[in-house]
Amino acid sequence: MVYYFESDVVSPPSLLFMGFDKNENEDLIKWGWPEDVWFHVDKxxxxxxxLRLRPGQTIDDIPSAVLEDAAQLVKAxxxxxxxxxxxDVVYTMWSNLKKTPGMEVGQVGFYKEKEVLKIRVAKRINDIINRLNKTKTEAHPDxxxxxxxxxxxxREDKKKILREHKKKEEEEEKHRKAEAEVRSYNSLMNPENMEKYDDGNDSDDFM
Known part of the structure; x- marks a missing residue:
């Protein structure tokens, strides 16, 4: 089971979620998304x-209010x-979570300690927890x-972008060739480049 919450301090709301127990945590570690940011109380x-980031968003782009919601939810x-x-609440990208065979279920380490950030939570703020709990839903996702x-x-989006890029390049190449042909024709028809037939005889009598 997974619990989902909406942090509506931004629009559209940000998605927060957590596993019901260590077994769900293990699945989330294994099948997380590159857009996921992991939060945990330090030590x-x-x-x-x-927290699931939006496309193009980075861990440094997280609004402070959303960050506070996530940290409060972890503490609670x-x-x-x-x-x-x-x-202290530590957080890092899912891709930085390191799982080794000797670790217990739900336990993780990090590939790069320097990519683990930290936020201090002075005390529990009930208004934040109550607001988040009002949005709480449960699900059993695969x-x-x-x-x-x-x-x-x-993958489909990347293929689409590649197709559009290739099509654009082909159209640009076609346009360049057309312009080159026009320039070549204009150059050919320039009077200065046209040869005048002259046999050195002013007479029209060929006999």
């Missing part, structure tokens, strides 16, 4: 919360973290099927 057990879903003030569909659509 304390907590839920794994994800940590048994220890929820009771603490001044906790993680693998959703990821494969996402990848297939991306």
């Amino acid at each position: 304390v057990s907590s839920a794994h919360v994800y 879903n940590s048994i220890l973290g929820n009771k603490m003030n001044d906790v 993680f693998r099927a959703e990821r494969e569909k996402r990848d297939r659509l991306e």
Whole structure:
């Protein structure tokens, strides 16, 4: 089971979600999307919360209000973290999550520590948690099927862009050739480049 939330501090709302338990967290780690940002309370057990970025958006583009929503949601879903003030929440792109065979279910590391960002949460803000909980929905998605569909659509979009690019290049080449032909014809018809027939005889009598 996965819980979905909408962060409506932006328009359209941003999508936040988390697994019901460590088994769902494991599936989310395995079948996450390149657009997913992972959040977790630093050095304390907590839920794994994800934010799905929009196409073209980067981790540095996340609005501060959305970032605060995600951090508050992580803190509220940590048994220890929820009771603490001044906790740090770490976040990084899904692609930076590292899973090795010796790790426990739901446990992750990082490929690049320098790509792990951190935000300080001074205290729980109930207004934010209550607002997010009003948007909460549950679902039982097929993680693998959703990821494969996402990848297939991306491939189709790339192929479409390549086709459009090739078509544009062909049209530009056709246009260049047409212009070259016009220039060549105009040059040929230029009086200065035309040869005048002259046999050196002013008479029209060939006999």
